[in-house]
Amino acid sequence: MSHIIEVEGLTKFYSNQRGIQDISFNVNQGDIYGFFGPNGSGKTTLMKILTGLMRADRGKVTLFGYDVSTHYEQAIAKVGSLIETADAYEYMSGYKNLVQLARFYPDLPKNRIEEVLDLVGLLAYRNEKVRQYSLGMKQRLGMASAILSNPQLVILDEPTNGLDIEGMVDVRETILKLSREQGITFFISSHLIREMELMCNRLGILYQGKLVNEAVVSNILDTPGGSLEQYFLSQIEQEKRENAHV
Numbered sequence: 001m002s003h004i005i006e007v008e009g010l011t012k013f014y015s016n017q018r019g020i021q022d023i024s025f026n027v028n029q030g031d032i033y034g035f036f037g038p039n040g041s042g043k044t045t046l047m048k049i050l051t052g053l054m055r056a057d058r059g060k061v062t063l064f065g066y067d068v069s070t071h072y073e074q075a076i077a078k079v080g081s082l083i084e085t086a087d088a089y090e091y092m093s094g095y096k097n098l099v100q101l102a103r104f105y106p107d108l109p110k111n112r113i114e115e116v117l118d119l120v121g122l123l124a125y126r127n128e129k130v131r132q133y134s135l136g137m138k139q140r141l142g143m144a145s146a147i148l149s150n151p152q153l154v155i156l157d158e159p160t161n162g163l164d165i166e167g168m169v170d171v172r173e174t175i176l177k178l179s180r181e182q183g184i185t186f187f188i189s190s191h192l193i194r195e196m197e198l199m200c201n202r203l204g205i206l207y208q209g210k211l212v213n214e215a216v217v218s219n220i221l222d223t224p225g226g227s228l229e230q231y232f233l234s235q236i237e238q239e240k241r242e243n244a245h246v
Contacts, residue, residue: 002028002029003026003027003028003029003062004027004028004029004031004063004064004152004153004185005025005026005027005033005050005061005062005063005153005185005187006026006060006061006062007023007024007025007026007050007059007060007061007062008024008059008060008061008062009022009023009024009058009059009060010022010023010024010046010049010056010058010059010060010061011023011056011057011058011059012045012049012054012055012056012057013057018040018042018209019042019045019209020042020045020046020206020209020210021209021210022059022210023046023059023206023210023211024059024211025204025211025214027185027187027202028185028202029183029185030179030183030185031185031186031187031201031202032175032176032179032185032186032188032199032200032201032202033185033186033187033188033200033201033202033203033204034188034189034190034196034199034200034202034203034204034217035047035187035188035189035190035203035204035206036189036190036191036193036196036203036204036205036206036228036232037189037191037205037206037207038191038207039191041206041207041208041209042206042208042209043157043158043189043191043206044083044084044157044189046189046206047081047083047155047157047187047189048083049061049068050063050068050155050187051068051076051079051081051083051155052068052069052072052075052076053083055069056069061075062075063075063076063078063079063153064077064078064152064153078151078152078153079151079152079153079154079155080145080146080147080148080149080151080153080154080155081146081154081155081156081157082142082143082145082146082155082156082157082159083155083157084157084158085142086138086139086141086142086143086145087142088130088138088141088142088145089130090129090130090131091129091130091131092129092130093126093127093128093129093130094117094122094125094126094127094128094130094133094137094141094144095113095114095117095126095127097130097141097145098113098116098117098141098144098145098148099113101145101148102148104149105148105149108148108149108150112148112150113148114126116144116147116148117144119144119147119174119177119178120140120141120143120144120170120171120174121140121167121170122137122140122141122144125137134162135161135162136162136163136164136167138162139159139160139161139162139163139167139171140163140167140170140171143156143159143171143174147178147184150182151184152183152184152185153184153185153186153187154175154178154184154185154186154187155186155187155188156175156186156187156188156189157189158189158190158191159171159175159188159190160172160190160192160195168195172195172198172199175188175199176199188200193228193229193232194228194229196217196228197217197221197227197228200217201216201217201218202214202215202216202217203215203216203217203220203228205232205235205236207235207236207239210239212235212236212238212239213235215231
């Protein structure tokens, strides 16, 4: 199975000594890989490095076989992303925001914008100005932007942020559908363990800037009384015990 993402020894420290340390993992083609951890554990830092928005102090990131630091355009050509906030032109409609973005992808089919708006549940609001959108609607528009170019890899930082329960279900079902029907690989961060449980096939646990463990979600859930919440707590307790003896 080919690796879409390869991360080796990734390290990034800020002036306050927070960041990420010696992280290594692979994401396979077709995975919905969840990166789970509390707020401040380093998820966004990692995603910024993956997408070339930030340089690591040490380590290497490869996307589709290309090193992000040396062959950025080739590495990122098949990638869509939503990092931190879903930025958009507030004075324009959701549709026109995507029209502006589509200029970077001249080969897109003419109906692609309405197609992605329908996928994220915004088609009925395509002509409303973004300033009238709720936080959840802006998040959906960010999701539409991330998948507009028909990417083979989509990197999403907290994609259900600001959404109500119905919105969370819609985003989750959209991700599962795109993975199943179009073979898109997803790398998703979240601090919502239930969403990870319902959506991801593989999981990495990030705690205080370190990758504590990786697991196949179905293996955890198949154990008697197994849940990702229990698994996460057990892994964190083990990490704390190990650190206490260092």
